[in-house]
Amino acid sequence: MADAHAVRRERLGEYCSAGGADAALVTKPANVRYLTGCAPCGATLLLTRERALLVLPADLPPDDTGEHPYAVDLPQLAAPGGRDTAELAAEAAASYGVADLAVEEHDLTVSRLRAVQALAPGVRFGDLNRAVEQLRVVKDEHEVADLRIAAEIGDQALGELLESILVGRTERHLAMELERRMIDHGADRAGFPVSVGTGSHSGRPVHRPTDRRVEEGDFLTVSLGAQYRGYTVCSARTFVIGAAPAAWQVELHRLVFEAQRAAREALVPGVLAAAPDLAARELLRAAGHVEQQPRPFGHGVGLEVREAPQLGPGEMGKLDNRVPVTVGPGVHLPGRGGVRIEDTLVVRPAEAGGPELLTITTKELLAL
Amino acid sequence: MADAHAVRRERLGEYCSAGGADAALVTKPANVRYLTGCAPCGATLLLTRERALLVLPADLPPDDTGEHPYAVDLPQLAAPGGRDTAELAAEAAASYGVADLAVEEHDLTVSRLRAVQALAPGVRFGDLNRAVEQLRVVKDEHEVADLRIAAEIGDQALGELLESILVGRTERHLAMELERRMIDHGADRAGFPVSVGTGSHSGRPVHRPTDRRVEEGDFLTVSLGAQYRGYTVCSARTFVIGAAPAAWQVELHRLVFEAQRAAREALVPGVLAAAPDLAARELLRAAGHVEQQPRPFGHGVGLEVREAPQLGPGEMGKLDNRVPVTVGPGVHLPGRGGVRIEDTLVVRPAEAGGPELLTITTKELLAL
Numbered sequence: 158m159a160d161a162h163a164v165r166r167e168r169l170g171e172y173c174s175a176g177g178a179d180a181a182l183v184t185k186p187a188n189v190r191y192l193t194g195c196a197p198c199g200a201t202l203l204l205t206r207e208r209a210l211l212v213l214p215a216d217l218p219p220d221d222t223g224e225h226p227y228a229v230d231l232p233q234l235a236a237p238g239g240r241d242t243a244e245l246a247a248e249a250a251a252s253y254g255v256a257d258l259a260v261e262e263h264d265l266t267v268s269r270l271r272a273v274q275a276l277a278p279g280v281r282f283g284d285l286n287r288a289v290e291q292l293r294v295v296k297d298e299h300e301v302a303d304l305r306i307a308a309e310i311g312d313q314a315l316g317e318l319l320e321s322i323l324v325g326r327t328e329r330h331l332a333m334e335l336e337r338r339m340i341d342h343g344a345d346r347a348g349f350p351v352s353v354g355t356g357s358h359s360g361r362p363v364h365r366p367t368d369r370r371v372e373e374g375d376f377l378t379v380s381l382g383a384q385y386r387g388y389t390v391c392s393a394r395t396f397v398i399g400a401a402p403a404a405w406q407v408e409l410h411r412l413v414f415e416a417q418r419a420a421r422e423a424l425v426p427g428v429l430a431a432a433p434d435l436a437a438r439e440l441l442r443a444a445g446h447v448e449q450q451p452r453p454f455g456h457g458v459g460l461e462v463r464e465a466p467q468l469g470p471g472e473m474g475k476l477d478n479r480v481p482v483t484v485g486p487g488v489h490l491p492g493r494g495g496v497r498i499e500d501t502l503v504v505r506p507a508e509a510g511g512p513e514l515l516t517i518t519t520k521e522l523l524a525l
Numbered sequence: 526m527a528d529a530h531a532v533r534r535e536r537l538g539e540y541c542s543a544g545g546a547d548a549a550l551v552t553k554p555a556n557v558r559y560l561t562g563c564a565p566c567g568a569t570l571l572l573t574r575e576r577a578l579l580v581l582p583a584d585l586p587p588d589d590t591g592e593h594p595y596a597v598d599l600p601q602l603a604a605p606g607g608r609d610t611a612e613l614a615a616e617a618a619a620s621y622g623v624a625d626l627a628v629e630e631h632d633l634t635v636s637r638l639r640a641v642q643a644l645a646p647g648v649r650f651g652d653l654n655r656a657v658e659q660l661r662v663v664k665d666e667h668e669v670a671d672l673r674i675a676a677e678i679g680d681q682a683l684g685e686l687l688e689s690i691l692v693g694r695t696e697r698h699l700a701m702e703l704e705r706r707m708i709d710h711g712a713d714r715a716g717f718p719v720s721v722g723t724g725s726h727s728g729r730p731v732h733r734p735t736d737r738r739v740e741e742g743d744f745l746t747v748s749l750g751a752q753y754r755g756y757t758v759c760s761a762r763t764f765v766i767g768a769a770p771a772a773w774q775v776e777l778h779r780l781v782f783e784a785q786r787a788a789r790e791a792l793v794p795g796v797l798a799a800a801p802d803l804a805a806r807e808l809l810r811a812a813g814h815v816e817q818q819p820r821p822f823g824h825g826v827g828l829e830v831r832e833a834p835q836l837g838p839g840e841m842g843k844l845d846n847r848v849p850v851t852v853g854p855g856v857h858l859p860g861r862g863g864v865r866i867e868d869t870l871v872v873r874p875a876e877a878g879g880p881e882l883l884t885i886t887t888k889e890l891l892a893l
Contacts, residue, residue, distance in 0.1 A: 215818050216731055238818035239837075262635035267628075268652075270635050284636075333705050340697060363584055450583050450606035469607075 161299060162194050162229075165292060166204055172288045173204075178259040180205040180250055181285055182273075184243050185264040187460040188289035190387055195229050201242035203250055210234060210249055212242040243273050251277040259285040294457060294465050295479050300388060301503055301513075304458070304481055307344070307385035308501060308515035311392055314338035315379060315518050323525055324373060324398060328353040328366035331379075339383040348389025349462045352380040359395060360487050360495020362452050373399040376406060376494040377525070378487075382462065382501075389462045391483045392516035393499035396523045405493075410522040413488055413496040416440040417520070420454060420484040424504050424512040430472035437486040438470060446488045454486045458501055480504045481515070529667060530562050530597075533660060534572055540656045541572075546627040548573040548618055549653055550641075552611050553632040555828040556657035558755055563597050569610035573621055578602060580610040580617070611641050619645040627653040655833075662825060662833050663847050668756060669871055669881075672826070672849055675712070675753035676869060676883035679760055682706035683747060683886050691893055692741060692766060696721040696734035699747070707751040716757025717830045720748040727763060728855050728863020730820050741767040744774060744862040745893070746855075750830065750869075757830045759851045760884035761867035764891045773861075778890040781856055781864040784808040785888070788822060788852040792872050792880040798840035805854040806838060814856045822854045826869055848872045849883070 169192065173181050183189055183202040189211075190196030192204070199214035211231045215238045234249070236242050243265070250258050258277065260270065262284040274282055296304070314335050323331070332351040339347055354364040359376035371377060380393040395413070397406055419440055420433035434454040441447075453469030458481050466474055468482055476482070485499025498520050503513040537560065541549050551557055551570040557579075558564030560572070567582035579599045583606045602617070604610050611633070618626050626645065628638065630652040642650055664672070682703050691699070700719040707715055722732040727744035739745060748761040763781070765774055787808055788801035802822045809815075821837030826849050834842055836850055844850070853867025866888050871881040 216820055238820065260635075262639075263637075265635055267630035267633055267635055267638050269631075271630075329708060333701075333708070337701050340701070452584055452606065 161297060162192060166192050166209055168292055169288060170204060170206065172292075173259055173285075174206070176259065176283075176286075178257045178283055178285075180253075180255040180258050181288075182243060182246055182250065182258055182260045183285070183289060185261050185289070187293075187387075187464075188261065190460055191289060191293055193229050193231060196387065199242055201246045203246040205250065205253055205255055208232065208253075210246065212236055212246045212249070214242055215239070241269065241272065243269060244276050247273040247277040247280070251280055255280055257281045257283060259283045259288075261285050261287075261289075263287060290465055293459055295477050296459060296481060296503070297479075300459065301479065301481065303386045303388040304390055304501070304503070305515055307348070307383045307388050308390045308392070308517070310339050310342045310344045310383035310385060311381050311390065312516060312518045313342045314383070315381065315392075315394065318379075319396070319523065319525060323371045323377065325370055327368045327370050328355055328358065329368060331371070332366040335379070335381050339381070342383075344383035344385055345387065346384050348382040348384035348391070352378070354378045354494075355398075357492055357494050360489040360497050362487060362489070362497065371398055374403070376496065378495070378497050380497065380499065382458075387460050388458075390458055390481070390501035390515055391462065391485065391499055392501060392518065393485055393487070393497045394518060394520065395496040395498060396525050398525055400524055402522060402524060407522065409488060409490075410496050412441065412444050412446075413486060413498050414520060414522075416486045417484060417498045417500070420486060421500065421502060421512060421514075424476065424482065424484065424502055426476060426478040426504055426506050428476050430466045430468050430474045430476050431470050432476075433482075433484050434468050434470045434472075437484070441486060441488060455482050455484045457482050476504050478504055478506060529665060530560060534560050534577055536660055537656060538572060538574065540660075541627055541653075542574070544627065544651070544654075546625045546651055546653075548621075548623040548626050549656075550611060550614055550618065550626055550628045551653070551657060553629050553657070555661075555755075555832075556629065558828055559657060559661055561597050561599060564755065567610055569614040571614040571618055573618065573623055576600065576621075578614065578617055580604055580614045582610055583607070609637065609640065611637060612644050615641040615645040615648070619648055623648055625649045625651060627651045627656075629653050629655075629657075631655060658833055661827055663845050664827060664849060664871070665847075668827065669847065669849065671754045671756040672758055672869070672871070673883055675716070675751045675756050676758045676760070676885070678707050678710045678712045678751035678753060679749050679758065680884060680886045681710045682751070683749065683760075683762065686747075687764070687891065687893060691739045691745065693738055695736045695738050696723055696726065697736060699739070700734040703747070703749050707749070710751070712751035712753055713755065714752050716750040716752035716759070720746070722746045722862075723766070725860055725862050728857040728865050730855060730857070730865065739766055742771070744864065746863075746865050748865065748867065750826075755828050756826075758826055758849070758869035758883055759830065759853065759867055760869060760886065761853055761855070761865045762886055762888065763864040763866060764893050766893055768892055770890060770892060775890065777856060777858075778864050780809065780812050780814075781854060781866050782888060784854045785852060785866045785868070788854060789868065789870060789880060789882075792844065792850065792852065792870055794844060794846040794872055794874050796844050798834045798836050798842045798844050799838050800844075801850075801852050802836050802838050802840075805852070809854060809856060823850050823852045825850050844872050846872055846874060
């Protein structure tokens with residue numbers, strides 16, 4: 158793995174050279190982690206042609222020996238109390254004779270960049286143009302393996318919940334229980350707050366759990382994703398509570414299921430990134446479900462829960478091999494509830510078996 | 526309360542006018558909340574001399590009627606899908622004829638400010654200079670009331686935990702249980718991840734709970750804070766597990782207890798913000814505990830867990846009446862553990878009874 162990080166740093170270095178920059182100052186946590194394997198909050202990575210320097214904040218939790226537990230194989234500098242790591246990295250860049258320094262303008266605030274520039278007076282500053290995010294789109298097999306484990310953890314937690322009594326429990330309690338179970342199964346943490354929506358809250362694309370209790374006859378939508386070694390997947394399932402789902406519930410679930418299958422089947426290397434969304438949306442639209450302001454039905458996942466590529470209806474890019482994405486259409490009927498079904502899959506060519514499904518919990522309309 | 530927010534917006538308007546700005550663009554979530562009473566993620570507030578406009582992101586969770594649940598008494602604009610609320614607010618400012626717009630340069634990234642500026646070509650941009658943060662330092666009695674409830678919630682959760690069996694449970698489980706109990710008692714959420722450190726992890730200023738299990742004879746440090754209506758307090762306590770604490774444990778606990786008391790007693794309106802920290806540090810230093818890179822023993826609390834004023838040893842400002850702050854010295858002996866005791870108090874004059882203690886759980890060395 159240390160080699161993998163070195164290779165990534167080398168690719169970023171080539172990108173910088175091609176753009177005329179001597180060095181890169183990487184401050185965005187997911188990008189620092191991608192390039193070093195560690196992501197202490199507030200760390201900055203300076204990458205010049207000749208060397209890499211990881212600047213760590215002063216107040217990291219030490220281990221039992223009093224040492225910082227970030228023993229990655231890179232030269233390190235600990236920021237004295239209160240100093241900003243990006244400022245120290247810029248000072249170092251100036252002392253190394255860097256002439257053109259590319260920074261992450263989508264991460265640095267205006268104030269912070271100004272402070273950084275003041276400490277490196279002879280240096281010209283440019284934008285790194287999300288180069289690390291672009292490198293991160295196609296995953297290597299180490300990354301896919303971590304995503305696979307993250308998906309297994311979420312599947313285990315959800316499977317256990319489905320075996321327990323749900324009626325009478327609140328959305329908030331169910332969400333907390335799922336977070337606890339994911340951690341019990343080895344997750345770093347929940348990759349994002351677990352969403353549980355029941356009754357009229359089911360099927361919402363965004364929902365913060367409330368104190369509403371699960372009732373007989375409810376739809377129940379669960380949206381969760383474990384983070385494992387920094388990598389997060391997303392999945393969502395919708396079930397029905399009680400023995401006999403109503404006819405409208407069966408019908409709506411079947412529709413979203415078919416739409417989600419159409420989206421999954423559109424995941425082919427080289428296809429337009431909009432294709433899965435459009436495939437799902439066409440089926441929903443034909444059934445009369447039109448969103449005024451369409452939310453994309455999918456996005457890339459990795460060190461961020463939501464990263465490139467976007468899979469919205471207007472995307473013009475193409476999907477590459479080994480890009481993990483979510484596919485999660487849904488329909489919400491205000492006042493009644495709805496259905497959302499989401500998976501995380503890795504784009505693979507047909508000769509390798511097609512898209513690899515990571516989140517394998519059944520998508521049937523279980524009656525719980 | 527609606528009046529309180531209007532008064533705050535008026536004060537900010539006066540600050541802007543005094544600095545030559547026509548209008549302010551507020552993007553930092555805690556600041557938007559302070560000025561409007563609501564804080565949907567990604568909202569932007571535009572405040573001109575004549576009007577206020579709240580720009581809300583498109584993908585907020587709607588309520589059951591399909592409406593956004595942010596019914597504050599302000600003109601609102603919903604951003605069309607994918608549009609940045611700050612960009613829309615800047616367009617609105619330009620259309621209102623704003624000449625000088627103050628933005629939050631410590632919150633906006635370089636890329637975002639550039640995009641905002643491009644949409645308001647005739648407008649001059651300046652910095653709001655953390656004006657809202659300065660307004661937020663001294664709290665009104667509504668805010669103190671919310672902090673008081675937040676403190677009660679944390680005290681209740683901690684009190685219940687102390688009645689349960691602790692030996693054999695992991696730090697992570699205890700931390701999750703405390704978070705759940707705070708939510709059960711009415712917290713919005715944990716204001717920050719609960720920290721539980723046992724054995725050699727106890728007394729650390731920063732500690733992320735691990736799978737270490739509580740053992741007989743351990744020190745156990747718990748650091749927690751509930752968030753209530755957006756307001757968070759902090760408290761930390763250290764206990765000992767089993768019947769008879771060792772002599773070094775009794776001694777270290779007494780020392781930190783005395784240091785923390787000295788810091789609390791230094792909380793007087795008009796005193797230097799460094800005074801509480803220095804009072805505690807002097808006692809610890811006299812007992813031979815010197816930190817190489819001193820971490821401040823306290824800070825302001827409110828809509829952010831850590832906000833102005835800082836109470837570090839080098840602070841030159843003065844403490845005002847009705848400023849809630851934390852006071853939390855500690856000593857950690859690498860490999861052995863340590864003690865940390867933290868309270869949240871509101872600075873009050875002697876004639877009003879002196880500092881008001883919000884976090885009232887006992888600070889004695891309980892043997893659990």
